[in-house]
Amino acid sequence: MSGRTAKSSQPWSWWNQVPVSRRKLLQLGSLGLGGMGLTLPRLLASDATGGQRLGPSLADNCILLFLNGGPSHLDMWDMKPNAPEGIRGEFQPIATSVVDYQMCEHLPRLARQAHLATIVRSMNHTVNNSHAAAVYASLTGHDRGEQGGGTKSTDHPSLGSIMARLRPTAANVVPHVCLPYMTKEGAGGPPQPGFFGGFLGSSLDPLFVLKDPNAPDFRVPELTLQNEVSADRLTARRRLFETADGSVAQGPSASKEMSRMQARALDLLTSEHTQRAFRLTDESDATRDSYGRNIYGQSTLLARRLVEAGTRIVTISWAPDANATWDTHGSNFATLKNTLLPQFDSACASLVSDLAERGMLERTIVAVLGDFGRTPRINANNGGRDHWNFCYSVMLIGGGFQQGLIHGTSDTTGAFPASHPLVPGDIISTIYAALGVDPTTDIHDLFMRPYRVVPAGEIAPNLLIRRT
Template identity: 55%
Template sequence: MMSKQLVSRREILRIGSVGATGLSLDQLLNADVINRSSGIAPRATSCIIIHLNGGPSHLDMWDMKPNGPSESRGEFKPIPSSLPGIQLCEHLPRLSQVMHHCTLVRSMHHSVNNSHAAAVYVSLTGHDRGEAGGGAKPTDHPCPGAIVSLLRPPAQDAVGHVALPYQTTEGTGGPPQPGFFAGWLGKGHDPFWVLQDPNVDGFGIPTLTLPSDVSPERLAARGQLLSRSGTQMVDRRLHAASSAMTDFKGRAFDLLTSSRAQQAFEIHREHEQLRTSYGRNIYGQSILLARRLIEGGTRVVTMTWAPSANDTWDTHSSNFKRMKSTLLPQFDAACSTLLTDLLQRGMLDDTLVAVLGDFGRTPTINANDAGRDHWNHCYTILLAGGGIRAGYVHGASSRTGAWVADHPVTPAEIIATMYHLLGVDYRRIINDQMGRPQQIVPDGRLLPEILA
């Protein structure tokens, strides 16, 4: 049981500087930021993004080619799913039984085939800038959680958006990958990072605990001081901006002293049988924690499935050994249990689940202990809940799985459709920190075919 009080000194100082690192004055004065109504009725109240970092093999998961040439079809056998006529890999038996709740998009493609950073960036923002790699930059397009929590902030005391359990790096020791941060919205809109392992006994969030010498009353007094300082701006033209800053600080203090926010992180409250069903590993428990967070009011949770780009789904070597022994069993347990859990709790209709990745894998098997390399020309993603059409396959690949054969789809179209379901107009213009107008998804297009 967690018995500590809320919030650390570092967090208090961070809140005190929110005016400097959060919304800029230009943003606060911009009607597109202050007016949070998009005019789109949301189909989903929240979203869980499971990002399979490294690029999962579509050919060995959910677009298998049992009748394809031997050099491409691989070692695994297909099994029938709950969606008539659709087969999944034999190592996804549990996920195969919930496919009637899902949409598979089998015709994904984009321009990036080498740089993981650039591929992750386009998959999460819809902004395709080619092979321009490197770490996250302040000029990047924002992640979905930053946009959604800005334009549709939580209705109750909750963290707006969370990323866990890693800040995935571009290779071991490399910089954090882009696509997970707020970019041109500013650091004040970055996700709340949960970088501890929720599978470990005693899991807690240190940044939501107060040291013994700082009581909630003392924290509240500091909040009142900040509130007063925020209202002492002389120029009446800045009154709206001052009010917005004060409100932002107030929401932060309300959150950090909220027992509801704290309880969302208390994964030990879950029944052991359910925890085991998700998988007793860092990824399964992170996805269970994601469900708890959205149940507590968080808008977007992004789960990144790798500490660095090359550690998990980047199967240049030993593709079939790694998929069979670890990757597919863990994913099968976590994803299938999440969908079933949401359904049983009556949450699936309101929760958009998106299983994304950098790209797919080659339709040929290399000599590096039967590995598969990067393949951006055709791959598959999974969507479910939150206004997504159930029991549907959109698009198709060629006989070998190498090329899009029908209804090509880009990440920009997927991200635009996700925003639409979350009640955000992807065409909306928001000023960045320099006052420059930016469209949320510049090349986006709605995909009505995949909507319920």
């Protein structure tokens, strides 16, 4: 069964096409306030749905683990042990909890969770050179080809930015968080696109948490009162603000937006609920150890705490710059074996287990994406693999995605899809659908110009379960 479906003029017609699961689901910026010097990102004016089509949802939240740089599908999800030498690689496949499906030996914990996952082995898009363009396509579904460079105000917004607009969170909750890096396009380069508010405006940028959650002194300055500002002073400022708010509400739209942003800032700064979400020291040593005592493991644990506190979307970009981690042009096997795969296996598997034990997995999507895959042919740079956009893999767990589904196949060398190909827009559209947003509907930029939620792509209903 193909992942693509014909478009329909009826919104949510996909809902009745979703097959019943074969297994039962687990039961499982800156803002000044009267000279006080308080700081928050400009993400706080995000409470208008604008009349977009919202529908039935399978999920409330999404944690997006973005393996920035291009993870090797051939050495993780789609191994080719019978391929010729120079293609099959150094790692051995191991059995998983899905019959006849194997995974890399260095992902043992995820192999035992494969029965919970949808794994797509037939992804492809048009970008092979520019990480920035491939990241942007993978995160937004806007495949505009090899357009490198940094962010633009005309970029398509991120998943978190659109969700913050269409399905806003409570006032005392940060709607969208990115951590632990604002990934650069190469060391010292500009930030990659795809993580920001784009044409929706910078008020819908995420809260970037750029401190190491593994550090003993971890804190989030943007959500912390400065030393000279007491809680009593902030309370007095709130009373003054509320008194003035009635007259502001009668003013121009810009004033009203600023009013909403100031109110949101005050809510967050005085919210014990929000402050507690960032308090990793509340977790047991055993839990923290299971995720991995490194920046990515603890960022993943923090992501779980944030969605538990009500944050809608958390994105973890697994690299300080595009070439730093998963971009394994050289020493692919050594880097994967010694660092990347053990860290990823611990963090992702612990997240899935933790969500399941807390009864949250059914309503939380864990999406493991990357910008592209790696070449079938191993290069001479100490056993590296280069960029490969023609075929790669992604994994989705929870939040309404099928359990134990291995969608699509690649050819004998993992070079091209052999069946049921999908593109990033299909995956992003399906995530939106699970979150209750029609990906074909329009959103409007700051000048009220309409844009489709996902520029190109279709819901793949066979990836989803039917909610009964």
